[in-house]
Amino acid sequence: MALDPIKSVQGRAVYVPGSDIDTDRIIPARFMKCVTFDGLGEYLFFDARHQEDGTPKEHPLNEERYQGASVFVSGVNFGCGSSREHAPQALYRAGFRAVIAESFAEIFFGNCATLGIPCATATSEDIATLSAAIEADPQLEVTVDVEKARVFFGDANFTVHIPDTAQDALVSGRWDPIAELLENAEKVDVCLEKMGFVST
């Protein structure tokens, strides 16, 4: 399975502040009653974006000026809680192609990696600078350079951290591991048999 290498993501950005933003908040569980991921984009941050009666609440994702953004910026421990892949799927289907945060919950990070969504970690100072720049100019073009592990915007830039394994997988177009996993399947069978579980 040849995949497109993801060397960088370019686009406008939106900043959603907060620590420990969990996957229940990213996509409330009631929208997971589905057998495909199609259409999840419209439920992204649904309860944070809507009043109980369905009218919109004040939220960056509801602001006209941030529509069409493809880089998502947030705080500490982003994506914690439930392992639901519905969360990165909703982000992806709402048009987001990269996430920058102070830190990521592990399962969320892994889910993004297999979907080809780079997750880059930055310091709180750099995120503050970036969010101020987006606030001042929502049209600002932000580039997440996966290869160089740097974020560029206007005439500023800063270093981000992307673990080597994820960086390599994205840049080489091997972010979906299924082909390689299948190539080695017989080695897995051997291991399984050693564990005493009968292999067929």
Place this chain on the structure above:
Amino acid sequence: MGKSLYEKVWESHSAAKLSNGQTQLLIDTHLIHEVTSPQAFGMLRDLGLPVRHPERTFATVDHIVPTDQFEQPFADPLADAMIKELDRNAEEFGVTYFDLKSGKQGIVHVVGPEQGITQPGTTIACGDSHTATHGAFGAIAFGIGTTQVRDVLASQSIAMSKLQVRRINVEGKLRPGVYAKDVILHIIAQLGAKGGIGYAYEFGGNIFDNFTMEERMTVCNMTIEGGARCGYVNPDDTTFEYLKGRNYSPTGADWDAAVERWRTVASDADCTYDDLIEIRAEDVAPSVTWGISPDQGLPITGNVPRVEDADTPAAKASIAEALEYMQLEPGAPIKGTSIEVAFIGSCTNGRLSDFREVAQYLKGHRVADSVKAIAVPGSQIVDALCRKEGINDIFTEAGFEWRGAGCSMCLAMNPDKLIGDQICASSSNRNFKGRQGSPIGRTVLMSPLMVAAAAVRGCVSDAREVFEVGETAAV
């Protein structure tokens, strides 16, 4: 130098090195449920792939199952459709399925151990973050996303990077009225919701040595709330005793060989850890959460924090956000906070011992008129065992509704939900905004006995006072 259980299991399950530097890790046992599996089966169909080892995948339904309606079709057509989808996938791909009619259905993390599918020294994956529960048996068990569910179905393996290991020792004597739930809430409050990122947690010390399997499961279940993807307890005689005679446990000579093997998989006495945390059991109090993240917890005798108590702007913002959402008065005692709903159940605290413990104290008490209280067994087997002991009657006589098995009010995917800004005393594991079904619903996490105390008094209460928990009740 010796090795930790984590290292031993990692080594014996490393099948290949992948080109990006990650490891291809064998998954011995794969558990699936109706919410995170349909898309994975869809991906398999798209790729034209079979399930490589159908005998190593076990399915059940839990998240969307109504707990007060037992006949299909269910009132919710979407729920019905999801169950039918799993029926179809299990049948078509040939995986073992504990369905609603099996008498063995339940929350996937209750079912696995109950059936003896969960075994020491194995790797276990499930599209569910509370898979960490199975670590109680000395398994390396963790949650995965749906694309990885596809990977396991297709190849019985996933791509993974090795974790570091943090040993958490809890030594001493737990005070009366302090439970396994309090131990993990205490650990999370100490280390924070992201404290465990990058780590596997190994729980040890005399407290864990003396814990039952169900208590160990309660602790391991919530390691993910502390940011660690998996947590485990080294297997010992308690583990083997629990497993002996279960449906999927080895028998005869195989049993003896298995026990031999399981003993050797435990961490060596001279192994080193990447980090070590010591906790005094005496410091653990009956605990409750006051906020919207599981690390926002305090002893029942404590006061809700004030914004000015925090020293960084980010911490101040977190407290302010939580206080506003929870509608709590800064600085006020958490004890006495009115509650409207009480929920005992979930993969954290929905097992026989949880209901037994509560039943022992609940007799002769009544749920306050202002409270809707529900008790939800974690599996059909737990339900049957409780009925056999008359535990369900004690709950219903006290004013609880006794329901059928499922995830119920732990999350918002079935009819059991909070309404509006109702506040719930809950034995589950997450107090996130909207977690229990209403976008503005509020959750206070605590042990099952504390939930019962809150139900009886109509407010967050100290179970030691409500039920006169004495020295003898110490765990």
